[in-house]
Amino acid sequence: MRDFEFHAPKSLTEVYGLLEQHGEDARVISGGTGLINMMKQDLIAVDHLVSLQNLPNLKSIDLKNGRIELGGLVTQQEVATSDVVAKNIPLLTETYKEVATVRVRNAATVGGGVSHGDPAQDPPTALLVLNADIHISSSKGSRTQSARDGWFIDYYETNVQPGEVVTGVSIPVPNKNSKFQYTKFLPRTADDYATVSVAAQSLMEGDTVSEISLSLGAVNTTPILASGIASILVGKKPTAALIKEAAETVRNEVAPTPDFRGSAEYKTDMAVVFTRRTLASILGIG
C-alpha cells in the first residue's frame, strides 16, 4: 500500500474543509473494509484519507415518522442485530446480516456501504426494493437522493460527489402485511459474495397483488431494480404461469460478469430461476 496522510477530524465542518482542500486527492474512510482492501491492491491510490471515526454523531438507529433512520456511521452488525430494525423492516435485517462475516460487519458502516457501491453487496438490494433515501451533505448543504434515482451509477461508482459525505439512510416502514424475502445464491461458501441475490417485497389485496418490487445483486455493474415485474403481476391473482412470465423479464436486465462463480449464461439463468423462486415464495405459490 502506498503511504498517505491520515486525518481524523472531530466535526463534519472540518471534514468538508479537508475534502475541499485536497479535492480528488482525498477519500473519506469510515470502517475501511472495502477501501483498505482496494488500497492494498493498488486499485486506488489516495494522498489523503479523511476518517469519520472521531465524529460524535451519525451513530444512531431511530424510528421516526414511519421511517427507520440509520446514521452513516452505524455499523452493519448494529443494523443486523437491531431490534427496532428487525421489528419494523425485517428485510433490512435479512440483508445486513448476510454481509461477509461478523468481523467485517463490526467495522463496515451503513454510509460506507452505500458510498462504496459494491454491486454484489447485500443491503443495496433491500434499499432499492424498500425505496430508501440517502442523505448526503457537504460544505454547500444537505441533499437527499432516492436509492432508485440513479444512486448506483456503475461498478463501484455511486453518486457521492467530491466533497460530499453520506450521513445516513432513511427507509420507509412498509405496510405490516407486506411479505419479504432475500435469497442469496451461494454455491461456494457461506461467507462468499452472492452469485445471484434477489430481494423482494409484495403486498396483497385480497387474492390479487397490489404492490410488488424486486431487485437483484451481483448480476450487473450495479444492484438493479427489476422494471418489468410489477406490470405483469399487479392487479392479478398470482399463478405459477404469471410468475414464470414475470421472472423471465429479468433475463434482459441482467449483464453478469463471468468469473469463478459461473459463466455469464449460467448467472443469467440463475437470476431468472431465483427471481421465480423468490416471487413464488412471497406470493405463496407452490
Place this chain on the structure above:
Amino acid sequence: MTEQASLNTVKVNVNGKDYSADVPARRTLVDFLRYDLGLTGTKEACSVGVCGVCTVEVNGVITSSCITLAIQVDGAKLTTIEGVADGDTLHPLQDAFMNHGGFQCGICTPGQIMASRALLEQNSDPSEDEIKDWMMGNLCRCTGYYGIITSIQKAGEVIRLGK
C-alpha cells in the same frame, strides 16, 4: 505523493498494557501488533479480511486486523491472543482446543480463539448451527472443523458450569 509521508503516533491499550509507536498511516493493525509492538501471537494469512486468522478484539468487538489501519484504532482498547489467558491459567477455550483436537498446525488458532471467545461471551451455550454461522469466516486448512466445534462447545460448558 511525497516520498515520505509523516509518521503518526498511535497509542493503544493492548491486553491491559499501554503502548505507543510512531508509524506511517499505511501501517495495518496486524503489522503494528507484530512488528511495532512485538506481539506476534496474532498471525496474518489472506490479507484481505476473509480468512479470520488475524482476528483481534477492538473496543469489545472482533475485527480483521489485516484490513484495519493501526491509526484507525488510536486510543482503543484491544485484546489479542496474548491477553486471553489469566496469567498462567489458560482460558477454557485454550484448554478445550488442546484437549479436543481444535488445532493442528496452529496458524489459524489465534483467530479461532479470538472469534469463538467473542461468541461465548454473548452465548455460552451455542448450538452447532450458531457456532457454524458465527465461525464461518475463520478458515482452517488442516484440522477440519469438527474438532473446533467440539472445542467451543466444551469450553462453553466449562464457562457455564464454572468448572
